[in-house]
Amino acid sequence: MAALTLVSGSVGLITLQNPPVNALSSAVRQGIVDTVQRAVSDPQVKSVVICGQNGVFCGGADIKEFGKTMLGPPLVPMIHTIEAADKPVVAAIEGSALGGGLELALGCHYRITHSKARLGLPEVTLGLLPAAGGSQRLPRLIGVPAALDLITTGRHVTAAEALKLGIVDQVTDQSTVEAAVKFALSVEVQSLTSRRISTLPCPCPADVDALFEGVMQRVRQRGRGAIAPVACVQAVQAAATLPYAQGMEREQELMATLFTSGQARALQYCFFSQRAVSRWSLPSGARWDSTKPNPVTKVAVIGLGTMGRGITVALVQAGLSVVAVETHEQQMMAAQRAVSGMLERLAQRQGVPLALDRVRFSTELEAVADVQIVIEAVFEDMALKKQLFKQLSSLCPAETLLFSNTSSLDIDHLAAQTDHPQQVVGMHFFAPAHIMKLLEVVYGPRSAPQAVATAMELGKRMGKVSVAVGNCRGFVGNRMLMHYLEEALFLLEEGSSPESIDQALKEFGFPMGVFQMSDLSGLDVGWKVRKAQGLVEPGQMSRVRQGRRYSPLGDLLCEQGRFGQKTGQGWYLYDPAGSRTPRPDPWLQRFLEQYRARQGLVSRRIDSEEVLERCLYALINEGFHILHEGIAAGPEDIDMIYVFGYGWPRHRGGPMFYASQVGLARVLQRLEHYHQLHPDVPHLQPSSLLRQLVSSGSPPIQRWKEAIRKPHSAL
Numbered sequence: 001m002a003a004l005t006l007v008s009g010s011v012g013l014i015t016l017q018n019p020p021v022n023a024l025s026s027a028v029r030q031g032i033v034d035t036v037q038r039a040v041s042d043p044q045v046k047s048v049v050i051c052g053q054n055g056v057f058c059g060g061a062d063i064k065e066f067g068k069t070m071l072g073p074p075l076v077p078m079i080h081t082i083e084a085a086d087k088p089v090v091a092a093i094e095g096s097a098l099g100g101g102l103e104l105a106l107g108c109h110y111r112i113t114h115s116k117a118r119l120g121l122p123e124v125t126l127g128l129l130p131a132a133g134g135s136q137r138l139p140r141l142i143g144v145p146a147a148l149d150l151i152t153t154g155r156h157v158t159a160a161e162a163l164k165l166g167i168v169d170q171v172t173d174q175s176t177v178e179a180a181v182k183f184a185l186s187v188e189v190q191s192l193t194s195r196r197i198s199t200l201p202c203p204c205p206a207d208v209d210a211l212f213e214g215v216m217q218r219v220r221q222r223g224r225g226a227i228a229p230v231a232c233v234q235a236v237q238a239a240a241t242l243p244y245a246q247g248m249e250r251e252q253e254l255m256a257t258l259f260t261s262g263q264a265r266a267l268q269y270c271f272f273s274q275r276a277v278s279r280w281s282l283p284s285g286a287r288w289d290s291t292k293p294n295p296v297t298k299v300a301v302i303g304l305g306t307m308g309r310g311i312t313v314a315l316v317q318a319g320l321s322v323v324a325v326e327t328h329e330q331q332m333m334a335a336q337r338a339v340s341g342m343l344e345r346l347a348q349r350q351g352v353p354l355a356l357d358r359v360r361f362s363t364e365l366e367a368v369a370d371v372q373i374v375i376e377a378v379f380e381d382m383a384l385k386k387q388l389f390k391q392l393s394s395l396c397p398a399e400t401l402l403f404s405n406t407s408s409l410d411i412d413h414l415a416a417q418t419d420h421p422q423q424v425v426g427m428h429f430f431a432p433a434h435i436m437k438l439l440e441v442v443y444g445p446r447s448a449p450q451a452v453a454t455a456m457e458l459g460k461r462m463g464k465v466s467v468a469v470g471n472c473r474g475f476v477g478n479r480m481l482m483h484y485l486e487e488a489l490f491l492l493e494e495g496s497s498p499e500s501i502d503q504a505l506k507e508f509g510f511p512m513g514v515f516q517m518s519d520l521s522g523l524d525v526g527w528k529v530r531k532a533q534g535l536v537e538p539g540q541m542s543r544v545r546q547g548r549r550y551s552p553l554g555d556l557l558c559e560q561g562r563f564g565q566k567t568g569q570g571w572y573l574y575d576p577a578g579s580r581t582p583r584p585d586p587w588l589q590r591f592l593e594q595y596r597a598r599q600g601l602v603s604r605r606i607d608s609e610e611v612l613e614r615c616l617y618a619l620i621n622e623g624f625h626i627l628h629e630g631i632a633a634g635p636e637d638i639d640m641i642y643v644f645g646y647g648w649p650r651h652r653g654g655p656m657f658y659a660s661q662v663g664l665a666r667v668l669q670r671l672e673h674y675h676q677l678h679p680d681v682p683h684l685q686p687s688s689l690l691r692q693l694v695s696s697g698s699p700p701i702q703r704w705k706e707a708i709r710k711p712h713s714a715l
């Protein structure tokens with residue numbers, strides 16, 4: 001797992017060998033301990049270079065080993081031995097040096113880096129802190145402010161930035177190992193006294209206390225309840241205020257509380273789930289590893305509203321040529337200005353050349369005839385979309401893939417309008433489409449595996465986390481969200497307020513509450529959907545529709561023109577209209593009181609526990625239905641949809657993971673309790689899969705799939 005060879009007569013070259021990222025597994029750590037010891041005691045070896053196999057230095061500690069019994073030599077003494085060596089040790093960094101990988105490099109006396117390498121201490125994103133001395137060495141090397149930034153955000157830096165910050169000594173465009181060997185030869189006789197980072201004082205700015213106070217405040221605000229960023233600040237504070245040995249003790253102490261925390265488990269689950277969802281499969285048995293995506297260079301986007309513009313920008317950013325179509329001249333011109341502006345700002349921010357020449361704007365539908373993929377992003381109206389798919393089917397060659405950015409309409413109905421229904425797939429982007437990471441790739445019963453593979457690959461090229469899901473109303477995300485929204489309305493009817501419901505959800509970790517979210521996206525959006533479903537009865541107050549409990553509150557607000565932020569009034573007040581700061585609205589409070597009085601509802605005090613249980617368990621319960629029906633292939637798919645598309649706090653792992661942490665028996669018992677109190681609310685009736693899992697002893701989430709007999713949608 002680590003090999004030692006003698007090169008250039010006197011350099012001991014240690015190569016880490018653990019593909020794909022040379023993670024520091026117990027075997028690799030043992031390999032390093034053995035090879036370092038041999039190199040240090042070999043009189044022929046005058047200096048040492050440590051590198052990684054296959055162009056990657058090291059991706060850090062082996063995350064798969066977390067949560068298991070610790071075997072092999074620990075990292076901290078291993079890195080101390082390297083630092084204490086009396087022969088110069090040089091890290092040759094290619095690819096990545098992340099987490100424990102960078103900490104290993106910080107234990108070396110010198111660091112030589114390839115210009116394309118990326119470095120960072122991303123432990124915080126896994127619910128941890130750099131506890132192999134990283135929190136103590138990095139501030140000593142680059143100063144407290146820069147170290148705080150890197151350690152609390154976990155962001156990766158480029159080789160150029162690493163050089164500027166002083167993390168590395170040299171950057172090369174050539175062979176990093178050759179450069180490092182040459183460098184090692186040049187420093188063989190130099191003193192190492194100033195090269196052992198742990199022995200250096202920690203450079204602190206004069207107002208260090210104010211700095212820590214400010215960072216701690218920011219980290220708490222941004223972290224929304226995450227504990228690792230707070231511990232990271234505390235660890236760097238120890239580096240700034242304590243001698244190294246005591247700082248290390250503090251680092252270990254803080255790590256001990258994080259290591260076994262539920263948040264660390266949730267974040268590590270997210271790390272693996274994010275990668276697992278790319279390994280999709282279909283009911284037919286087609287899979288990611290046996291289906292080749294089509295080559296794609298040119299894509300068309302039809303409909304240049306907010307979504308179409310964002311999709312266009314994301315495609316251009318992915319390096320594709322885009323034909324952007326909007327049939328109304330004026331709207332096309334407005335879209336052209338907006339897209340150009342977005343691309344200009346992005347190019348400026350990222351310091352890359354502007355790629356405006358990759359987009360061609362047109363008012364002619366015929367302009368899409370020579371693209372490989374058409375993405376339809378017109379208004380969410382089934383009749384309009386059907387007509388467009390019919391036109392596209394006669395306009396485009398048979399091999400053109402036709403994707404729809406619908407957020408809830410039936411993909412199969414659209415496919416039925418075309419001569420090649422196998423070419424039709426849903427590509428549900430989230431607004432703003434060039435920023436939001438989530439993409440639901442919706443396969444219909446007739447979608448060809450190759451079409452799905454191409455959509456998944458296109459999503460990857462656009463930097464999205466793409467999740468393949470089956471076809472049903474609302475797909476996965478919006479289908480689950482519906483019950484979350486409904487429960488929030490029921491709670492309002494029963495006596496709660498938008499402020500207290502939103503507060504409970506924000507304390508849970510959502511960036512905003514359900515009513516703030518509804519004001520942001522516009523109350524009229526859901527109103528239109530409910531109208532299309534025949535649920536809206538203008539001016540009517542009845543609370544039972546289509547045989548189940550219904551809250552007309554949202555409809556009543558819309559009838560008054562209260563659409564949210566854009567109209568200045570919704571569940572909150574916004575002054576002026578379009579402002580993003582919600583203010584409680586006394587009108588709404590009076591309106592709710594009158595509404596309850598007319599409905600004969602007696603207001604009661606509702607605590608945050610009930611808010612969370614009813615809103616979240618209703619959503620989770622729908623997640624179990626979705627799993628049972630095979631609409632999502634596994635709980636990871638649902639969780640990644642919620643983490644990347646709906647602001648579910650990552651440190652809680654996604655709704656299904658959260659349910660597993662709370663305990664399935666508890667979730668079942670609370671759903672039963674609420675369903676007994678509200679028998680007219682079918683979504684509170686526990687799913688049969690949840691019951692089945694509880695009766696089979698609530699297996700860990702990784703084993704739920706075994707309990708789901710139908711692995712996929714039967715559609």
Ligand SMILES: CCC/C=C/C(=O)SCCNC(=O)CCNC(=O)[C@H](O)C(C)(C)COP(=O)([O-])OP(=O)([O-])OC[C@H]1O[C@@H](n2cnc3c(N)ncnc32)[C@H](O)[C@@H]1OP(=O)([O-])[O-]
Pocket residue numbers: 020021023059060061062063064075096098099100101122123126128129130131132272275276
């Ligand atoms: C205790 C002392 C404190 C130290 C703590 C730490 O170091 S914490 C660690 C701090 N380090 C980090 O947080 C870095 C985490 N890693 C990364 O950010 C990226 O993997 C990358 C940038 C290294 C490569 O990106 P890329 O797009 O080229 O590739 P990719 O991302 O698709 O990964 C390929 C495969 O490798 C797997 N795998 C990767 N890393 C690890 C690991 N450390 N372990 C185990 N496995 C790992 C990954 O699951 C995937 O497996 P799959 O799905 O094929 O079975």
